[in-house]
């Protein structure tokens with residue numbers, strides 16, 4: 001563009017600067033009105049409140065000006081090609097779009113086109129801006145859903161408004177959360193192969209291959225059936241959320257790879273675990289499989305990681321030993337304590353057969369003791385090849401699944417087991433998916449999937 005042309009028509013950047021200056025003046029007027037009139041003496045909090053109250057309007061207007069100047073060509077467009085058939089279409093009207101972003105309310109008037117052949121209405125500006133059809137735009141949706149993953153929906157709406165100055169409805173929070181959650185997929189929630197390899201390299205120490213731990217567990221969650229409006233809620237029941245956590249034992253710390261929890265059957269659990277197994281290069285790591293005694297869990301872990309070293313969780317095992325000690329010798333007695341110590345010591349040295357022999361020779365002091373001893377013998381027999389804690393220690397393997405228990409607590413309990421919270425299974429799973437993605441560092445990917453589905457269709 002020549003010098004002469006620039007003098008006649010100013011650059012959009014210059015117009016933008018001037019218009020924002022005008023908006024600043026309007027904002028300053030608002031502040032002057034609130035602060036300097038009537039001899040008021042506002043406190044710091046009151047001044048802060050004035051800025052909070054007025055800044056959304058100011059930023060919203062600036063945002064609008066920014067769009068208008070950056071995309072001035074699209075706002076004056078007379079013809080556009082139909083995105084479906086490519087036919088040239090003439091502008092029908094200027095359509096107003098009210099929107100809310102993290103920076104407040106804005107409104108844009110942009111040309112609207114309609115292709116008669118395809119019965120398709122479109123706005124090229126919407127496409128460039130990736131506008132959401134909702135009033136609340138994606139920047140705000142992304143943060144709102146993240147907030148709702150941490151606190152109950154009603155609270156989330158309040159908190160969001162308090163912290164951003166941008167009010168959102170409870171309904172919007174709920175609806176958007178369910179939409180993002182229902183489109184969240186395991187393949188996005190679990191880090192990809194390259195990322196997992198990167199974390200494995202981080203954990204490498206000397207010539208030892210790092211230990212990658214696969215720990216599985218079930219946690220019970222309060223669920224209720226879906227009820228229709230104005231209908232009495234159905235009876236609640238506890239259902240098992242099956243989950244696993246995969247992590248690396250680094251030099252002095254645990255390097256998290258992935259957590260996954262869902263209320264689902266064990267077959268689906270197996271499929272999910274095998275997707276994760278497919279992303280792990282088992283030549284780079286030594287694999288430890290950690291779990292309590294549940295059969296379904298071992299079945300899938302060993303199928304997905306046939307080379308994995310199986311370790312029966314030390315603390316679950318100890319719980320069973322304590323149980324027998326308490327019913328046989330009496331809760332908290334010195335005899336009970338002594339027996340637990342010597343038994344755990346023998347198990348530590350992998351003398352499972354000796355412990356079983358000892359149990360067989362015990363003369364139960366009562367019926368309950370007889371029953372618990374019988375159960376413990378079965379448990380130890382079944383898990384014999386998984387009890388070798390001393391060897392685990394020497395090899396740098398884990399013996400306790402504190403890792404999965406803390407993940408369970410963090411992912412399931414803190415948000416799911418609030419008093420009075422009963423989850424419809426689907427919503428509960430959506431919540432778990434989003435919480436896992438936040439914990440795994442993949443929330444942005446999950447949100448982008450939803451966004452791309454909104455813009456382009458699934």
Ligand SMILES: [Zn+2]
Nearest residue numbers: 082085115118
């Ligand atoms: Zn068309």
